[in-house]
Amino acid sequence: MSSTGDLKNNLEKLRTQLRSIHYNGVFDVEAIINGKPEVFLPLLNYCILQFSKPLAKYFIQKGYIFHDLSDSKFIETVYRLLLNEFTYTPGLSVIYFLSNGFAERKIIFICDVIQHCKRKHNELVKAKRKSLYDKTKVKKQVPSNEEITAATTSMQCSSQVPDIAREPKHTVLVRKEPNLERQVCKQETQQRIAEDSDCSDISEDTILKIYDAIKEMGARLGESVTKLDDKVDKNLASLRDRVFLIERRVQTLEDKYSKPPVSVDASPNASRAESKVPIFQRVENSKSSTTLNVSRDTDEFINQLAQKHKVNL
Known part of the structure; x- marks a missing residue:
């Protein structure tokens, strides 16, 4: 007051x-x-x-x-x-x-x-x-641990019975493994819901859907990474082959130019005709013939290597 x-x-x-x-x-x-x-x-x-x-x-x-x-x-x-x-x-x-x-x-x-x-x-x-x-507030009835264990055991027993008339035994086991994994996840989820009352608003189907979605996303990511690795390996192999061919081509060119071939003409007429040609012209002719021979031999060698390694140049 x-x-x-x-x-x-x-x-x-x-x-x-x-x-x-x-x-x-x-x-x-x-x-x-x-x-x-x-x-x-x-x-x-x-x-x-x-x-x-x-x-x-x-x-x-x-x-x-x-x-x-x-x-x-x-x-x-x-x-x-x-x-x-x-x-x-x-x-x-x-x-x-x-x-x-x-x-x-x-x-x-x-x-x-x-x-x-x-x-x-x-x-x-x-x-x-x-x-x-x-x-x-939705009050959901959560089954007891004994009911969950009994239901899970019966599901596992029914899923483990093989169909011998249709498929071999090992195929049936491989096919049933995802179901067993999902059942284990289902049992763990139900136990968590039973222990924690605050999570009673979340349905079991929603949790399983989220788990399946996460698992599918992980599988997709793994496939994408595998594809990228394969692509990178292919590109690296192609680059190695190309580098190898280029190195061999450079080495071939260096060998050809370091040891130029000496052409000897035994005919006396050719020597007389060559003696009448000026010196600088004879030098130019010899260089051109040498270059043509080197380039022709190098191209043939590179093509053979490309066919051997199956690389497109």
């Missing part, structure tokens, strides 16, 4: 409290300062009956009647409600509240009523939300 002696501060506090409960009615400051009851009665009626529907319903269920009452009966009912529900005793009697004056005490009284109503409203809303959550 606020203390008296500061009318302006208490008036501002009343304005703030009314704003917090979304009061849109008339706020006559002059009438409030004069302590007129016809201004405070609508404020009190709004706090009790119009501010919160759950709160008004709660008061009506408790047996408090507010309709078709005179002002004095209405104030008496409100005083009895405050005493029974909130153990709050007003500082003004009914007669003083319905008379002019005592503005500051009336302001403090309305502020206290607003605070009590807000607190009760929050309690009712919280309790209602909790009850709705309990009703809408």
